Amino acid sequence: MSTVHVSYNNIVSALGFSTDEVVKNIAAGHSGLKIVDDKRIFQESFCGALIDTEKLQTAFNKLSPIYQYTRLEQMMITSLSDVIKNSGIKLNERVGLIISSTKGNIDALGNDNYFDEHRAYLSKLGNQINTFFNFKNEAIVVSNACVSGILAVSIAKRYIDHGVYDHVFIASGDVVSRFTLSGFHSFQALSKAPCKPYDANRIGINIGEVAASALVTNSEQHLSEDSVIVLGEGTSNDANHISGPSRTGEGLYRSMQSAFKEAKISANEIDYVSAHGTATLFNDEMEAIAFNRMGLSKVPLNSLKGYFGHTLGASGLVETIVGMQSLKNQTVFKSAGFETSGVTQPLNVIEKTEEKKLQIFLKTASGFGGCNTAVIFKKSK
Amino acid sequence: MLESYKIKSYCHIEDSQLLLNGQVLYADQSKAFTEFIKAAYKSENTKYSKFFKMDSLSKLAFLAADVLLKNQNYTDEEQDIAIVFSNNSSSLNTDRKHQSTIEDKSNYFPSPAVFVYTLPNICIGEISIKYKLNSENSFFIFDRFNANHLKTYSDILLSKNKAKEVLCGWVDFEDEKDYKAFLYLVSSEGDLDNNEQEINKLYNI
Known part of the structure; x- marks a missing residue:
């Protein structure tokens, strides 16, 4: 089995249209979250991270589209185009x-x-x-709630390991829509202010929109500066509730166990955890329990929802890309919105952006339907 | 060296019929989906009150999975059965219901009980809860039945030891008249080969 890397990547978001731009903004402590009062989007004002429409159209039109494309398609095509171009890979049957x-x-x-x-x-x-x-091969579409973006990385690795492909491009995206806002609003899950993952005063989520893309490859000839090796990955269901996380963190714990087993490393080798941290009471508590069961309570950890909001099916990939940048820059980013711990188990939530020696990081996500995915990454070079 | 895997058992629900391994267990073609699936559920004598709260896609997937799994004589021990589903219409039938509650601002009544089913993988959660499956799960979307993908992905899960068996297939609910479940169990034992030709043959039974 060859080594599989996550390599060239791009983020189209409220914080910028390239990974570099986005990460500079995060490092500077800027958030994409804003109070939005626009009746065309939602009848009430909400706090979310929206992509600038004019900027998106300008970027998309540079690709000389012939047909009409939806907002999401424009986001995803703009993002993926950058990755395909930078990778230099020819789109053949592999x-x-x-x-x-x-x-x-x-x-x-x-x-x-x-x-x-x-x-x-x-x-x-x-x-x-x-x-x-x-593309010469039909798109494989994954729709597995909020783990979709990170699950796509797992699936890409699996397909490459199995010999089906040498390279897989992943494009992840979701838009902020009346559909999702009204649904989460009916759950009383939306916070009107910027979200506060793991904080004592957290009251709910913000919805954001992002398109994130990445190349997953077995080729050492196509590695970006921030590329990482996928050491291990796993997915596990809570088998507990369709919309509430497990009280014991069972699915998340098992998905991590599966990833660690494949990676053949132990919890104390993890330098940084890029967690899910939606800022709902139950999700963050569940994660704290699972990370403690896994022996990760002392590892620096953040949630990036305070920068992008919850970007649903894109969140796992965009957060992986920021994690790759953390490794490249040897810098952990502040978990925006966190002040005082509001979970019952100890976590080492990152309170300020600072340099740190980083080799290996763990990315996790959890979603409706009880799904949980964990992937472990190591610097490629 | 890759092991070759087998299909142990399979189940169909379509055209108001419920079949296990090609044999009709229940049929009533006078009934559209909502009435049919309730009657089929009752005929199977599955006592599970949560069934009635599920949306149509989940009812379809749940009943097909339940019929398959309960006939497997599993022990009480925990089973490591991955769930890999696919369809064309995602959760759009329920999505349209949610949309209809938010379209008109003067008649606005979105419900969490509907919204939670606006994700295709919720049906995987329902089955996982009933059978206590803390296993691998994924939902894929294709515009038509894709035997090649299901075969490849189940081979991957089994050969990488990510699961002992895989419950996989197609569960699509477009509307009351246009729906289909075809689920099958892939394992190291069974009478049928887990190959594209066989899977397509079973799908079209």
């Missing part, structure tokens, strides 16, 4: 495409949407992106 999204073009269901309702089918999203770049 190259796969994985799309991860929870809701895709769900805004196409709305009466006021320009696009036909059929555009809401996720396979159509896959086809649009596939056709734009002329």
Whole structure:
């Protein structure tokens, strides 16, 4: 089995349209979260991280599109285009495409949407992106709630290990829509102020939008400066509740065990944890329990939801990319919104952005349906 | 060296029929989905009150999985069965229901009980809860049944020891008349080969 790396990558977000720009903003302590009062999006004001529409159209139009594309397609194509170009990889039959999204073009269901309702089918999203770049293989679309983005990395590695592909491009994305805002609002899960993961005063999530893309490859000839080796990965279900996390963190704990077993390393070799940290009471508490069971309570940990909001099916990938940048820059980033611990188990939540020696990091995510995914990464060079 | 895996058992629900290994367990073609699935559930004598709270996609997936798994004579020990599902319409049937509650600002009544089902993998959660499966799970979307992907992904999970068996297949709920579940169990034992041709043959039974 060859070594599989996550290499060239891009983030299109409220904090910028390239990984470098986004990470500079995070390092400077800037958040993409804002109070949005726009009745066209949602009837109440909310706190979220939105991509600037004009900036998006300018960036997308540079790619000379011939047809009409939805906002999400524009985001994902703009992001993926940057990664394909920088990687220099020719899209032949050894190259796969994985799309991860929870809701895709769900805004196409709305009466006021320009696009036909059929555009809401996720396979159509896959086809649009596939056709734009002329991939030789059909897109594999993963829609597994909020673990989708990190699960896509697992699946890419598995396909490469199995010999199906040499390279897999992943494009992850979700938009802020009335559909998701109204749903989370009905759950009373939205915070009107910037979210505060793991904090004593956390009251809920912010929704954000991001398109993130990355190359996963077995080729040492196609490694970026920030590339990482995928040491191990695993997914596990809580088997407990469809919308509430397990009280014991069972699924998250087991997904980490599976990743550690494959990586053949122990918990004390982890230098940094990029956690899920949605800032709901139950999620953050569940994570604290699972990380303690795994012996990770002292490892520097953050949630990046305070910078991007919860970007649903893209969150796992965008947070992985920021983790790769942490390793490259030997810097851990402050967990925005955190002041006083509000979980019952000890966690080493990162309180200020600072330099640190980093070789290996763990990325985790958890979502509705009881799903949990953990992936362990090590600096490639 | 890659081991070759087998299909142990399979289940279909479509056209108001419930079949296990190709044999009809229950059929009533006078009924559209909502009535049919309740009647099929009752005929199976599964006592599980949560069933009635599920959306249509989850009811479809749950009943097909339940029929398959309960006929396997598993011991009480924990089972390591991964769940790998796929479909074309994701959770769009329920998505449209949620959309209809938010479309009109003067008649706005979104419900968490509906919204929670606006993700395709919720049905995997429902099955995992019933059968206490703390296992690998993933939901994939394709515009048509993709035997090649299911075969590859189940081979990967089994050969990497990420699971002992894989419950996989297609569960699609477009509307009351247009739905289909075809689930099968991949294992190291069984009578049928887990290859693309066989999977396609079973899908089209």
